[in-house]
Amino acid sequence: MTDWQDDASRDLMSLGGRLALLTRGEGSHVWDADGTRYLDFLGGIAVNSLGHAHPVFVEAVATQAATLTHVSNYFASPAQLELAARLKRLAGTGERGRVFLANSGTEANEMAIKLARLHGNPRGRTTILVVEGAFHGRTMGALSLTPKAAYRDPFEPAVPGIRTVARSLDALEQAFDDTVAAMIVEPIQGEAGVVELPDGFLQRARELTSAHDALLILDEVQTGSGRTGEWFAFQRTGIVPDAVTVAKSIGAGFPLGALITFGDASDLFYPGTHNSTFGGNPLASAVANAVLGHIEDTDLLQNVQDRGRQLRDGVAGLPLVAGTRGAGLLIGILLDRPVAAEVRAAAHQRGLIINAPTDDVIRIAPAYTIGDAEVAEFLTLFAAALEAVAETTKTPTETHA
Template sequence: MSSTQHDSAQQWTERYTHAVMNTFGPPQTVLVRGEGCYVWDADGKRYLDLLAGIAVNALGHAHPALVEAVSTQMSTLGHVSNFFATEPQVGLAEKLLELVGQQGRVFFANSGAEANEAALKATRRTGRTKIVATHGSFHGRTMGSLALTSKEAYRAPFEPLPGDVLWAPYGDAEALEAIVDDTVAAVVIEPIQGEAGVIVPPDDYLAKVREITQRHGALMWIDEVQSGMGRVGEWFAYSASGVVPDLLTLAKGLGGGVPIGACIGIDEAAMLLQPGNHGTTFGGNPVATAAALAVIDTIERDELLAHVVEIGQRFRDGLGDHPRVTDITGRGLFLGVVLSDPVAAEVMKAALPAGLIVNAPTPDRLRIVPPLILTADQADDAVAILRELLDTVPAAPAGTSS
């Protein structure tokens, strides 16, 4: 069947079910166009996007700077193998190290899971094999990154998983200290847990993790795939802690929608991976790295870090006093709206016909991760819709677990 511009969202969904592997379940709708912070479906309905491709579309949809960078680079040099270097590849590596503020080296991949695979392989070069991960963590769906991801439903169908992984409660430095010893290669930490519902650890947690790892000669590996690249109002969520990690992984917002990931080795960890230890065909390609440079340049030029803090506060002010909201976690535009009863999925479903895309990572939490360019008026519109939904979505049945 050939595609036509007249197919409805329902028709496209039916075609999807017969052509695409059923790994995600049925799509909520079929999107055909985006501009700024809005997307449109195949029926012409417009939605305000508070999900941004799960914290990916940092500059929204069809941003002129990103379109220009990708178009220009593709018309100049689209792909070469990693037997050769390219100008945007080198330029992006230098820029990321500048943002980190440390000496190091960058390995480019195509996603967050791939960036974490690279970091996992780097830890093996220490001569140790044990990794400590945390409950509630999400690091990817490839076999190595899945081994570090705690959700049982993701893990169980594919066990036994590779690696020698130990588990610690997130945010509990004392529990971590009881687990880490001189046989541990690395501790992998999200500075804010995204898939768990935007969980923020105690203020001194990362500093304590750094002290524990240094004492035992283990690497501190920070996964900023979701929290990094300006999402919290700083380039990296770990920055406020003052720590310097050994390994840092990035993706999602880095390319603004163009697939790219990065594993950064800092100081001595920069030399863990040597020729022949790792590789990728598409990682660090000119188009993806040019896109990432355009994202970073735009965030700097348009002073979006300060803007993210301002708009994030607007959500806090607008939703924090609702009787159904018990807390708002996170920073900047990486927010978790904690509900008094487990109706997040119902709110998410009701939001779509109301013209709003929002996410429910857990039964009692909504996740707000819109484009960093979201305006004050758009934030106010989103707040108004969410407040109305929270007023009208029925309460969860008695005994429903959150």
């Protein structure tokens, strides 16, 4: 174990392995303490929308830090007001929409639970529907929305009133009754392996929630802020939700989350029902404004769409690759055998950062700013990693071919 690993083992809680001691980044590359360069195609888990040390990000941090950093929730700031108006416009809420700025995706989802309770409790409705495979965060409320036993079992009992729905239209139809206050769903399930919902699932969820006077709340923590090539993934479906949660790419590396409400859902919270000391502070808000403004001004959403297609086309036909899922630059690469962890490790050895959310899926979520050079580098490194793993994990049929 190197010195930094000794330090980490001694001083940090043991909550997961740390692959390297990263010391700096630029664009889509990072360097470790030994000077090894890596191509970052995980982007801080779908966070670094502008890559590392982007001039727009750096300038926004420096300028705002030298002006006003934090004032608590007793005050507003110009940056906060600008960001709220910007998010309403990008989400298409109309005038009645409202925004609450938090510090993370899990905090935004905690507020979504409270929104559901405020809507349902006056009529005795306490059930919140979630979809199998969902991941909504690690705090107790958000974890209660996450039906993965390995995450939840050590912390039971969970928040009551959460019901899991299978990922099918038939199950969706059967899930609704007069106890349902809301349904919370990811348009694309990132942590489940970049899993897309069945065709028509979100549209039918919108119809059923409306028919049963329940809220439809979309968790766009991974898919929002342009990750799929639209500002929000729901905009590809033609529906209008009651609320959306967003984080990750919105701050391009600066911690920030938000709950955005539409229509009547905007009237549910009232003074005393929620707040946050750090939420919407001037520094975070200024960074998000700069990031979102740059994405919009430079038409990076088109680049997200174009590079996503280029990457999906590029991995087709590579060893072990069985297909792809996702949209824009949130891509799941399906493998034909459960060797995703081995592929991730082989990629890391060759200077490529990706991850394996499941045994047979590799997830990539690079910066929106990638171009031909980064795509070509990725395909070269990824192909080499796949070939190395394919050679060491040949099936009996392949061995005797």
